[in-house]
Amino acid sequence: MSLKSVNDILGVLEQQAKWQEQPFQQLLQTWPEIVGAVVAAHTRPLSIQRNVLWVATSSAAWAQNMTFGRQTLLLKLNQKLPKPLADIRFSTASWQLPPQVEQQPTVLPQEHPSYLGDVNSFRRDVTPHINNANTAFGSWAKTMQARSHNLPLCPQCQCPTPPGELQRWRVCSICAAKQLSNNFEPKRVT
Ligand SMILES: [Zn+2]
Known part of the structure; x- marks a missing residue:
């Protein structure tokens, strides 16, 4: 196999990859305008696999509602997409998982501005508060006694x-x- 043909094959694969990637990118862009802002807030397209669009939903109720209305949605989407979708699947399974979790820089939870501390340290914060009340009373009683x-x-x-x-x-x-x-x-x- 010549170097030229290898490059040709790589070129074709690259083209194919771009072509396969394209409908999903297009879908991501048109998704909010097709489904509307409310639905868009509760749904997140994950991928297109074998012409089936996978969408994460915020709740089981949303998955159910969207499944019922998916034929209408399919028609709307297929008008915008170069390659028609066969079906849409809705699931809550991947909702909690951010789509670009691997690409995000690693930030320690305690470095995040919203960090409230883990449950254990939160409990550790609470317990001395109760102890302080007891200690305060105890030291007051001791002071009175000592006095x-x-x-x-x-x-x-x-x-x-x-x-x-x-x-x-x-x-x-x-x-x-x-x-x-x-x-x-x-x-x-x-
Ligand atoms: Zn006396």
Whole structure:
């Protein structure tokens, strides 16, 4: 086989590839105007295989609706396409898969501006929030406890007493009041 004939074959294959690719590219361009904006938002042509157009739909209901109306759609599409389609198949299967996923640059999810964190780290964010409430209460209780523990005790009733009261009456204000009512003169500290 001569180099020329190899090039000829490659040329033919290239032409064939272009020719096979063309109807689908044309279809992609005319799809929104044929089906309308609403349908276009819920459908995405995937490929043409053996004259059958494969279309992804956003839901099973859309797949069903489109399947019912596909004969009308086929007529409209075939008026625009160089090579008529035999049928259209609708499926939700490839809807989640973006068509050019391989060509897209790899972006780490945490680098995406919409990144909210994965479910686990989200839970990790929530748990300390609950713990914080408990910790806040715990530390408050501890502070209150420590405060009363640090207070000197009234020698009479053994209750935590502000130092000012002890300085003044040597006992707590309650005991001082009792002593006063008993006509007992509290000792004053100079
Ligand atoms: Zn007391």
